[in-house]
Amino acid sequence: MKLHDERRDYERAQLRRAVLQDDPFAQFADWFGAAKESGLLPDPTAFTLATVSREGQPHQRIVLLKDFDHHGFVFYTNYASQKGQDIEANTRVSMHFAWLPLEQQIRIEGRIEKVATADSEAYFHSRPRASQLGALASAQSSPIASRDELEARYHELTQRYEGETVPMPETWGGYRIEPQLFEFWQGGKYRLHDRFVYRKSTASAWLIERLQP
Structure with missing residues (x-):
């Protein structure tokens, strides 16, 4: 399979310092709102979460953003999963939004911590x-013999908690990523893409730089 000629031009938009917000959270909110309203993305909340294991092996997977504010970006998962084990060993993570129909990418790096149990509940x-029961049925990232076994567990839990509140698994909850760096990427003509990085310089200030593509 030859991929040499698989390419397209990026001419949808340009990104200039004059139109950037000084606050990267505000810039993210602008782009995120536009992405949702564009109708071009089936799930703008989806992002790639990159973690590194205790042995130094990187892992990536898609998770869904559930909240964000100036304190950080929140998603929920099983703490005993592969990502949870990686985070236990190394709290430095990165997240990446690839909004390719808009010719945009956002890269965010920072540290991660668990959210309060009350927020997870x-x-x-x-x-x-059904999602609550699915979370209770699955020991995420652990081996299982068959799909049938997993579904049998789900149906058993469905019957057990019929008419009752489904308990949140002890190993399930939220994480918040506190950013130290943002990069906003806009595809550009001639492959001269526009890239701006925000680096945290003080508790309340960000240094903004244009990067070469």
Whole structure:
């Protein structure tokens, strides 16, 4: 399979310092809002989360953003999963949004911590009941013999908690990524892409630099 000629031009937009927000969270909110309104992305909340294991092996997977503010970016998962084990060993992570129909990418790097248990409980019980039962049924990232075994566990839990509140698994909850760096990337003509990085310089200030493509 030859991929040499698999390419396209990026001519949708340009990114200039004059239009950037001084606050990267505000810039993210602008782009995120536009991405949602564009109708071109099936799930703008999806991002790649990169973690590194205790042995130094990088891992990546897609997770869904569930909240963000000036304190950071929140998603929920099983703490006993591969990502949870990696985070236990190394709290430095990165996240990446690839909004390719808009010719945009956002890269965020920072440290991660668990959210308060009360926040995890509130979100867990706001989910559809089937999703709650699915989280309880799955020991995420652990081996299992078959799909049938997993579904049998799900149906057993469905019957056990019929008419009752589904308990949040002890190993399930949220994480918050506190950014130290943002990069906003806009595809450019002639492959001269526009890239701007925000680096945290003080508790409340960010240094903004243009990077070469």
